Amino acid sequence: MDMPTIGVEEWLNVWERSATTDIAQSTIASLTMAELRALDGADGAEFYELLDRETMNYGWIEGSPAFKHEVKGLYRKDIDPADILQTNGCTGANLNALMALVSPGDHVIAEWPTYAPLYEIPRALGAEVEYWQIKEELDWNPDIKDLERLIRPDTRLICINNASNPIGTILSTDTLHQLAEIAASVGAYVLCDEVYQPMDGEAEYESIVDVYERGIATNSVSKTYSTPGARCGWVIAPREVSDRIRVCRDYTMICGGVFSDALGTYVLRHRDAILARNRDILLRNRELAQRWIDAQPRVSWVAPKGVSTAFVRLDIPEKDETFCRRLLERRGVLLVPGSRFELPCGARLGYCAQTEVLRRGLALFGEELAEFDR
Incomplete structure (x- = not known):
């Protein structure tokens, strides 16, 4: 590529x-x-208990049941654990999801500018990529009317970054629901990188998987949870997509690793x-x-x-x-x-x-x- x-x-x-x-x-x-160890009030005994009973083999290839339980609790929707796949950070989640979804000649709409892999990976995979541009006069939000003009009967995927990197803007729930309606009108998937999640209580916010049945959410413990060193992320997708992601993971990563799984589980447990x-x-x-x-x-x-x-x-x-x-x-x-x-x-x-x-x-x-x- x-x-x-x-x-x-x-x-x-x-x-x-x-x-x-x-x-x-x-x-x-x-x-x-030291801060991570202090989370359990016992100098990390809980984390080391999680780790000590493991051997340094491949571990749970798709993420442990304990990890998937913690991830599932982040969403309103009752997500089947089989549709939660552990990845090497949100970067790995995006890569594997895009490899599973995009083929040469596909039409992809990508929010732009934002985190480059969300439009450069589809382009490298041979897709026709069109930009849904953010606008400074709209406080760095995109215009839903522009998306209505860009959408086509053959649109395969819409890629967004919510919140946006580097701007920090968040799509309103109304815009997100309108986006889902537009995508549903042609059967397109929506991939949303959700690694930046609001925590001040002021912003409207919903995950794409809680809004749209063909929504795909990627995330990790790196940004909002302050543990990028864990390299522990996840992707949530509809079954027909998560099964394809399973194949891609075997080529790109096999597993996240026992240590990262234990640390990611511990972090989310003390979120x-x-x-x-x-x-x-x-x-x-x-x-x-x-x-x-x-x-x-x-x-x-x-x-x-x-x-x-x-x-x-x-x-x-x-x-x-x-x-x-x-x-x-x-x-x-x-x-x-x-x-x-x-x-x-x-x-x-x-x-x-x-x-x-x-x-x-x-x-x-x-x-x-x-x-x-x-």
């Missing part, structure tokens, strides 16, 4: 280890192992404590970032709806990548240029870093912006 580099990943692979102040990431302040911790970080940091943005003549944003990824618009007389490189080289601060998401003149701001890291990063970011006005 002819696949381009993922702009954001290439940027981070090259530059993130050079940073002394990282405010580029979209995970909510990753948990340390209430993790979400409470992360809600505090998110609300505190979003307020801090908003105050900073209000004082910056060259920065604006559409405030993210309770999720950990955000995009700031930059009013600067040079390319965003040039500025972000200089910010890193001179002040040690890491952002991801918006152009790496095909959103020039901006940057992804990882505002859910540890609060002191964010405070320091924003101060240095502001100092560099002030150089334009000297």
Whole structure:
């Protein structure tokens, strides 16, 4: 397959280890192992009990019953555990689902711009990909009327990212239901990357699998649950699709691994404590970032709806990548240029870093912006 580099990943692979102040990431302040052990009130005894009774074989190929039980509890719909398949993060979930669904010549509609694999993988698989474009004048939401114009009788799949990376916007429930109706009118599937889930109680939010019978949800413990090191995700799909995903998994991963399964199960079992911790970080940091943005003549944003990824618009007389490189080289601060998401003149701001890291990063970011006005 002819696949381009993922702009954001290439940027981070090259530059993130050079940073002394990282405010580029979209995970909510990753948990340390000490924090993870503290979740059960017994220094991780529960996790080690889960792990100690396992042998380091392949384990449960599709994810353990305990893992599937925890995932099932995240959704309103009564999901058959056979339709929950464990993957290597949400990235693996998207890859396997798209490989199972897309064939050469298929018509695919993809939200754009957003996380590149959602449109680049279908294109690499030989699909005709058309963009359902997000619009700045709609606070970075797509227009449902545009989807109505794009849909065709032969549309195979619609790909969306809800919440959107890097913008942090969330499709309203009304838009999601309209999307499902449009997809149903031609029998199309809808794949929704749901790795960023709102936690402030302000945003309307539903999973695609709770809305649409041909909905496919991908997710992981990486972002909302602050454990990207676990590489533990999942895909939920209708049986005719989940059976095809089973075949793809055998080629791409076989299994997630005993350790990742145990850690993913433990994290989801203690999700209430993790979400409470992360809600505090998110609300505190979003307020801090908003105050900073209000004082910056060259920065604006559409405030993210309770999720950990955000995009700031930059009013600067040079390319965003040039500025972000200089910010890193001179002040040690890491952002991801918006152009790496095909959103020039901006940057992804990882505002859910540890609060002191964010405070320091924003101060240095502001100092560099002030150089334009000297």
